[in-house]
Amino acid sequence: xxxxxxxxxxxxxxMGNDKSIKCEQNLGHDTMYxxxxxSKKFLKIMFSYNNKELIINETVPNRFSPKSPDKAHLNLHxxxxxxxxxxxxxxASSQYGSTExxxxxxxxxxxx
Amino acid sequence: xxxxxxxPQSLIILEGKNCTLQCNYTVSPFSNLRWYKQDTGRGxxxxxxxxxxxxxxxxxxxxxxxxxxxxxxxxxxTASQLSDSASYICVVSLNSGGYQxxxxxxxxxxxxIP
Numbered sequence: 001x002x003x004x005x006x007x008x009x010x011x012x013x014x015m016g017n018d019k020s021i022k023c024e025q026n027l028g029h030d031t032m033y034x035x036x037x038x039s040k041k042f043l044k045i046m047f048s049y050n051n052k053e054l055i056i057n058e059t060v061p062n063r064f065s066p067k068s069p070d071k072a073h074l075n076l077h078x079x080x081x082x083x084x085x086x087x088x089x090x091x092a093s094s095q096y097g098s099t100e101x102x103x104x105x106x107x108x109x110x111x112x
Numbered sequence: 113x114x115x116x117x118x119x120p121q122s123l124i125i126l127e128g129k130n131c132t133l134q135c136n137y138t139v140s141p142f143s144n145l146r147w148y149k150q151d152t153g154r155g156x157x158x159x160x161x162x163x164x165x166x167x168x169x170x171x172x173x174x175x176x177x178x179x180x181x182x183x184x185x186x187x188x189x190t191a192s193q194l195s196d197s198a199s200y201i202c203v204v205s206l207n208s209g210g211y212q213x214x215x216x217x218x219x220x221x222x223x224x225i226p
Binding site: 004040041042043044045056090092099100101102103104105106 | 143146155158199205219
């Protein structure tokens with residue numbers, strides 16, 4: 001059973017399109033995150049939700065909109081995709097107060 | 113400027129050899145430091161966590177050290193195996209407004225060759 005699962009694993013799309021990445025965790029955690037890993041493999045936090053409420057929103061273009069329908073899901077919608085959005089996006093979860101994050105396998109987004 | 117710097121950026125070693133990865137941080141106030149291992153095409157997985165009062169912690173062939181005075185940590189891998197080939201990421205946490213804010217290091221890519 002996958003603890004943190006993301007779909008799709010690969011996503012290739014054209015500039016200007018709108019796309020979504022879904023994330024679900026079955027660990028019973030109350031906090032979920034989206035991270036972006038660039039070509040240099042540097043991980044940077046984008047958003048964090050605790051019990052469906054946004055608690056961290058780093059400097060991310062407002063074309064990126066996270067949505068948390070419940071505390072087990074955190075989806076990421078991206079509007080008007082740009083070439084610079086190409087990266088691997090990781091979803092993660094943790095229990096509030098813990099620094100151990102459990103990561104999904106990542107979604108490799110390629111914008112052409 | 114990133115507050116967590118790792119060195120070397122990449123490293124190639126022979127199977128069976130030992131190696132040490134370094135992490136220097138300026139994050140303050142410090143809460144804890146965690147080392148993650150990220151296999152190619154996978155998400156990071158936690159190896160160890162160290163708090164302010166801990167100097168060393170082991171997890172199998174992995175041993176992490178922490179010097180909170182100099183703000184340095186190291187991850188020592190003993191008798192390396194091919195499966196140790198991965199990126200190793202140092203993550204430092206601090207308390208910020210009641211929740212833990214984490215800062216990821218730049219990572220060290222380790223390649224173990226036969």
